[in-house]
Amino acid sequence: MAKRIDVSGLNAYYGSFLAVEDISMTVEPRSVTAFIGPSGCGKSTFLRTLNRMHEVTPGGRVEGKVLLDDENLYGAGIDPVAVRREVGMVFQRPNPFPTMSVYDNVAAGLKLNGSYKKSELDDIVEKSLRGANLWNEVKDRLAKPGSGLSGGQQQRLCIARAIAVEPDVLLMDEPCSALDPISTLAIEDLIGELKERFTIVIVTHNMQQAARVSDRTAFFNLAAVGKPGKLIELDDTERIFSNPSVQATEDYISGRFG
Ligand SMILES: Nc1ncnc2c1ncn2[C@@H]1O[C@H](COP(=O)(O)OP(=O)(O)OP(=O)(O)O)[C@@H](O)[C@H]1O
Ligand SMILES: [Mg+2]
Numbered sequence: 001m002a003k004r005i006d007v008s009g010l011n012a013y014y015g016s017f018l019a020v021e022d023i024s025m026t027v028e029p030r031s032v033t034a035f036i037g038p039s040g041c042g043k044s045t046f047l048r049t050l051n052r053m054h055e056v057t058p059g060g061r062v063e064g065k066v067l068l069d070d071e072n073l074y075g076a077g078i079d080p081v082a083v084r085r086e087v088g089m090v091f092q093r094p095n096p097f098p099t100m101s102v103y104d105n106v107a108a109g110l111k112l113n114g115s116y117k118k119s120e121l122d123d124i125v126e127k128s129l130r131g132a133n134l135w136n137e138v139k140d141r142l143a144k145p146g147s148g149l150s151g152g153q154q155q156r157l158c159i160a161r162a163i164a165v166e167p168d169v170l171l172m173d174e175p176c177s178a179l180d181p182i183s184t185l186a187i188e189d190l191i192g193e194l195k196e197r198f199t200i201v202i203v204t205h206n207m208q209q210a211a212r213v214s215d216r217t218a219f220f221n222l223a224a225v226g227k228p229g230k231l232i233e234l235d236d237t238e239r240i241f242s243n244p245s246v247q248a249t250e251d252y253i254s255g256r257f258g
Contacts, residue, residue, distance in 0.1 A: 003026040003067070007065065007067075010049060011062070014045075020046045023064070025231060027216075028216075029199050032195050032202060032216075033214060033234075035203045035220060036252070037221050040222060044173050045229070046220070047173055047201060048171075050066060052074075068083075087168065087170075088162035088169070090162055092173050092174040094154035094155040094178070095158060096146035096154050096161070097146065101145060102138050102141060102143070103125055104146075105161050106124075106128050106164050107125055107164065126139075128163050129157075132159040132163065134156040152180065152183025152187070155179060156187070159190065163198065170194065170200050170201075172202040172203065174203050175202065176206070188209060188213050192213065210241075216235065218234040219233045219234075219248070221248055232249055240253065
């Protein structure tokens with residue numbers, strides 16, 4: 001079966017600093033892959049190489065290949081803006097456009113990408129909000145500012161905004177770390193539903209969360225501060241949390257790290 005994502009020999013730099021080194025891995029379509037590992041091991045950096053956001057950082061540079069459905073995202077003639085439409089991103093802190101209404105937040109990406117009739121936009125906004133499990137809570141306040149929602153609602157609004165443009169892949173960098181436990185569970189349930197339509201890669205510091213939501217788990221580590229982060233082990237989540245192949249993985253998941 002074709003891999004949705006196929007990374008080989010990927011290095012990511014900030015200036016002359018090699019932050020992640022020689023990563024090769026694949027991701028299956030319609031699956032959830034969790035990235036775990038200690039702070040500074042390059043999880044966010046690597047995640048951002050998967051939709052060409054790393055190079056937006058001053059000094060950010062990438063070597064190697066990232067194939068999305070067999071096409072190299074770093075190949076000649078590839079438009080990074082188009083890549084970011086195919087590979088959406090949800091951040092740690094919910095970041096709705098503060099002056100925009102709930103409706104316009106969801107429609108923002110669509111309006112950039114083409115012209116839609118009002119009725120088409122209405123349908124997509126509703127479908128996306130339903131997809132993000134937020135419709136019932138906001139259907140009577142679509143014209144109110146998105147920034148007036150609770151933190152958990154704002155994060156689901158950002159997910160609705162991300163899925164409105166129908167990406168292939170959804171990247172999530174600690175999407176629950178600013179949320180209360182109930183909102184966290186709502187997002188986790190949502191991830192379970194979204195994987196029927198999207199391929200999801202999620203960074204999390206919460207081991208229970210990785211175990212609950214993901215099919216496969218990738219453990220990243222770094223030998224010492226200032227050294228590059230590396231992918232240590234990628235396997236079925238059940239296996240990583242019960243019987244990993246590498247001692248460092250075992251040490252990390254059992255809290256004997258450092
Ligand atoms: N904008 C930047 N400029 C220079 N170095 C950076 C930048 N962002 C991150 N780094 C460095 O790159 C390395 C990897 O950082 P990254 O944020 O990817 O780690 P992480 O695994 O996501 O950590 P955390 O779990 O704390 O979020 C670290 O050494 C970090 O200091
Ligand atoms: Mg990070």
